[in-house]
Amino acid sequence: MLDKPLTEFLEQGLAIHIGTRNDAMRPNGARVTAVRVEDQGRHLVAFVPSAATPGVFDDLRANGQAAISFARPTDDRAVQVKGELISLRDADPSEEAFVLGQWRSLIGELDAIGLAALTSTNTWLLWPCVAVKIRVTAIFSQTPGPEAGSVLS
Amino acid sequence: MSLGLEQLTPCFQGILPSMFFTCSSDGTPNAAFLSHVEYIDPSHVALSFQFFNKSRRNIAENPYALLRVIDPDNNQGWALRVKFERSETFGPIFDRMSLRIEAIASYAGLKGIFKLKSADIYLVESVEQVPEEPGRQERWSARGRRQPDAVFTIKALQELSARMTAAANLDQLLQSILSGIKEYFGFSHSMILLAGEKPGTLVTIASRGYPQGGAGAEVRFGEGIIGVVAEAQQPIRIAGLVRGMLYAYAAKKRAEERGWQPQEAVRLPGLENPASQLGVPLVVAGELIGVLCIESETAYRFHEEDKNTIQLLGASLAIAIQNMQRREAEEEPEAARAPAPLRTASGKTRQVAFYRSDEVVMLDGDYLIRSLPARIFWKLLQTYKREGRAEFTNRELRLDKSLGLPDFKDNLETRLLLLRRRLDEKAEDIRLVPVGRGRFALQLGCTIELVEKQ
Numbered sequence: 001m002l003d004k005p006l007t008e009f010l011e012q013g014l015a016i017h018i019g020t021r022n023d024a025m026r027p028n029g030a031r032v033t034a035v036r037v038e039d040q041g042r043h044l045v046a047f048v049p050s051a052a053t054p055g056v057f058d059d060l061r062a063n064g065q066a067a068i069s070f071a072r073p074t075d076d077r078a079v080q081v082k083g084e085l086i087s088l089r090d091a092d093p094s095e096e097a098f099v100l101g102q103w104r105s106l107i108g109e110l111d112a113i114g115l116a117a118l119t120s121t122n123t124w125l126l127w128p129c130v131a132v133k134i135r136v137t138a139i140f141s142q143t144p145g146p147e148a149g150s151v152l153s
Numbered sequence: 154m155s156l157g158l159e160q161l162t163p164c165f166q167g168i169l170p171s172m173f174f175t176c177s178s179d180g181t182p183n184a185a186f187l188s189h190v191e192y193i194d195p196s197h198v199a200l201s202f203q204f205f206n207k208s209r210r211n212i213a214e215n216p217y218a219l220l221r222v223i224d225p226d227n228n229q230g231w232a233l234r235v236k237f238e239r240s241e242t243f244g245p246i247f248d249r250m251s252l253r254i255e256a257i258a259s260y261a262g263l264k265g266i267f268k269l270k271s272a273d274i275y276l277v278e279s280v281e282q283v284p285e286e287p288g289r290q291e292r293w294s295a296r297g298r299r300q301p302d303a304v305f306t307i308k309a310l311q312e313l314s315a316r317m318t319a320a321a322n323l324d325q326l327l328q329s330i331l332s333g334i335k336e337y338f339g340f341s342h343s344m345i346l347l348a349g350e351k352p353g354t355l356v357t358i359a360s361r362g363y364p365q366g367g368a369g370a371e372v373r374f375g376e377g378i379i380g381v382v383a384e385a386q387q388p389i390r391i392a393g394l395v396r397g398m399l400y401a402y403a404a405k406k407r408a409e410e411r412g413w414q415p416q417e418a419v420r421l422p423g424l425e426n427p428a429s430q431l432g433v434p435l436v437v438a439g440e441l442i443g444v445l446c447i448e449s450e451t452a453y454r455f456h457e458e459d460k461n462t463i464q465l466l467g468a469s470l471a472i473a474i475q476n477m478q479r480r481e482a483e484e485e486p487e488a489a490r491a492p493a494p495l496r497t498a499s500g501k502t503r504q505v506a507f508y509r510s511d512e513v514v515m516l517d518g519d520y521l522i523r524s525l526p527a528r529i530f531w532k533l534l535q536t537y538k539r540e541g542r543a544e545f546t547n548r549e550l551r552l553d554k555s556l557g558l559p560d561f562k563d564n565l566e567t568r569l570l571l572l573r574r575r576l577d578e579k580a581e582d583i584r585l586v587p588v589g590r591g592r593f594a595l596q597l598g599c600t601i602e603l604v605e606k607q
Contacts, residue, residue: 017221019175025217053232073170082181140207
């Protein structure tokens, strides 16, 4: 479902968040440090900081519904991927370099638009992570404008 | 740890994007980026509704949402549990949010496309720290920014006021204002635009901190932050202009792809890439005198208290400028004194061409000035050529019907000041020099060739 150009876009180091909801239909959300597209674009692994609010993980275990938003700071191109949980696991130490490398790419993007002074995020708890694997069910454009929300796939 | 909403105002500047999490009635979550969250009061925020997107549809089905914002001063993330209360399509909250959006939209040629449909008001039910985004202990501050201090601010306003009071003419007054803003408040890039000859326009009359002075640059009402401030007669502060512009350009690209045709983006005076702007209307008794605009290449340079201080200053600036304009217009010419010698005598021949139908003066083929200042300059040069006379009074210009000055509020002194500024910028060897109250001299360090064209 996620083709090669879209995979390259999602994995380049973007501002990423995951949204979930509880049984009372109240939303929860957390930052995502990095993502990896797997299985020819059918699955996506979101690396969510273990320090994130427990509600997000509880929601995923309870109903499996997830929405992951991606935005590139330099041009506000944005995409949202909807999906259903396949698995939750602690990220492996061998994945740290990949995850934090993607995060550093995002910081580079922020630098490019002059937000470096405001974005020294070295206090943020971006690792260790929980690897949230989802099956991709829908993809939407979220780039600001009259077609925000249109279906990409 | 939780905190009151009123202590989170830095989060609501639009410097860093916010996140908005919603859920539809069938249980599908949604996560969307927001360009701006507006603080309303200790228990409410407002979100801008510009495009009818999934978040808005979800809220119609399920009013509960989660907002995540980041404090740009220390990078602490905050989570706000909110509930939709109402949409406002007019009133002060709508106007404030709409002005900001319009100012940004006009830069991108998106006025009318990129506009606020409603200000959606949300009750904030709780505020919590985001656990994975703990902030720094020290708070970030723009270089050169002083910490808010009421005593300092009042003292600075007093000293600036004293400096303004000592000004002998409009030129000195405008310079004292801009130099005082730099000296007392640390704002390096500032400009004052006064009402232009054409209705609905402003013209740059004084500036400070720019490589080129920009005197004479025009702004139409509704264009950029200056034009929007003029149109609404309300102050605007934009702390995160870079982010706002990127958002606007993204929307513009989408609109163009859909076949919409945004207007051409306007080129306005000021910094090439400002990151923060503060515009304050100069108003006396409901009449717009002009606009004071302060800019910075640093994001988040101006805080809310800066806007309040400059707005307070703007009220007295407007009165001072209007009083000076009236005084100069009513003054009797005093006896001429000898002008300072011209510093630059090039000895070369310069061609001054007057295009009568466009009312534009070109100097050696380059644009110099237009409209009334152009007509005045042409008149002065013709008189000099014909009679050899180089001294003039404001009164004789005011009485000269061929110049077409309006009978009421002709703003002659402002137009003369503009002409002087343009000459200072464009021709070192042609100057207009004050030689006494209501009297000035034309100084030439070159030979002038006059050409009139239709």
